[in-house]
Amino acid sequence: MIMTPSRLLSSLCLTAAIASGASAQTAPETLTIKGGSQGGSWYTISAAMTQIFASEGVTANAELGNGLSNVMVIGQGEADVAITFASVPPAAAKGVDPFPAPMDNIRAIAMLSPSAMQLIVSEDSGIDSYADIAGKSIATSTVGSSTEDLFALTRGALGLSDDDLTLSRGNVNFDIDAVKDRSADGLFVLTAAPTGSFIDLFSSNDVKLVPVDEALATKLNEANAGYVASVIPAGTYEGQDEDVASVSTSTMIVVNADMPEEDAYFIAKTLVEHIADLQASHNSLASITPETMGSFSGAEPHPGALRYFTEAGLIN
Structure with missing residues (x-):
């Protein structure tokens, strides 16, 4: 069939309209x-x-x-x-x-x-491993948060009950202030490494990261496959001269x-x-x-x- 100019124009317009409709994105x-x-x-x-x-x-x-x-x-x-x-x-x-x-x-x-499991403690807290948190005061997040859920899992894996340490709960700023004013020996958090507020904490206070040993990492992974062994690279925070073993989730x-x-x-x-x-x-x-x-x-x-x-x- 031979198309007249007007019919050809109509066909082209229809094709353009269909293409436009197909590519248009609703929001x-x-x-x-x-x-x-x-x-x-x-x-x-x-x-x-x-x-x-x-x-x-x-x-x-x-x-x-x-x-x-x-x-x-x-x-x-x-x-x-x-x-x-x-x-x-x-x-x-x-x-x-x-x-x-x-x-x-x-x-x-x-x-x-990835977000990493991070236990940040004062240098003189006497905490060098996760097992050392028994009898210590640790600031963590509120009940119902991923941070507290992981920390509860961690306490269980270590054979500790909530009565075996002193817990205080709040947002990240609350936890940081607790370490700064020494009302807590350390803080536990599941978040990206580095995080700006922790960069400031490391630069202005004598604190360190506590490594997660292989046995604890294995227990956490067995409890939830979403937690995998990882490493917080050296230099992530000021004064952190070596890689620190951790557990992370995406x-x-x-x-x-x-x-x-x-x-x-x-x-x-x-x-x-x-x-x-x-x-x-x-x-x-x-x-x-x-x-x-x-x-x-x-x-x-x-x-x-x-x-x-x-x-x-x-x-x-």
Whole structure:
């Protein structure tokens, strides 16, 4: 069939319209992001995420949170996006304490960076190994946080009860102040290494990192496969001249399985395209790449995120 100029023009316009519709990306109007406590790495990262989404016309706000409660809130549909650890969704899916029932509707959007188990103590605290915390005062996070969950697991692995040491609980800034004013011998935290507030602590106080021995690392991994043996490299903090053995788990961004596919696609795409802003937001993210962001673990990827990373050629 020979097409007249007018019919050819109509055909071209239709083709262009179809192509435009296929490439157009919808975006959520608003996003609520659950981050971390003040002074921690997630607090800074979640704030940066609000700016990233705002640059794409999406109103976003960051709220305080922690690894365990963030997953509960996402699972209950009370927030849109959250930061957590790869060790948390498997526990949620099994209904392991503190999750009251199995919660299997958590989906991954992107992976960020490892967070390390860190016991930072005063040089003269008499604490040279984790076994030495018996009888000492340790500042940790609130009950329900990933930090306290891991520390409770650690105490159990060491054969210690809460009565065997003095515990104080608060946010990261509270813990740091407790070490500075010597109301605590040390602090325990699960977060990125280095974290800015700890850099300051090391530069202005006589403190050190306590290594995790192989036996303790093995027990923690057996209790939750999301915890793996790792190393905090020498020079991470001032005065840390040698590698320090630790245990770590990956930080990840999660959403509810019921999130529309296009919204999840938009979130994944936007974060990857603004990776430079993420890297600049916190020194722990300096080495992330689009490929590592798509290296999913801990939770099944949301179909929208999986589609983006696949289309972008970042995963097979």
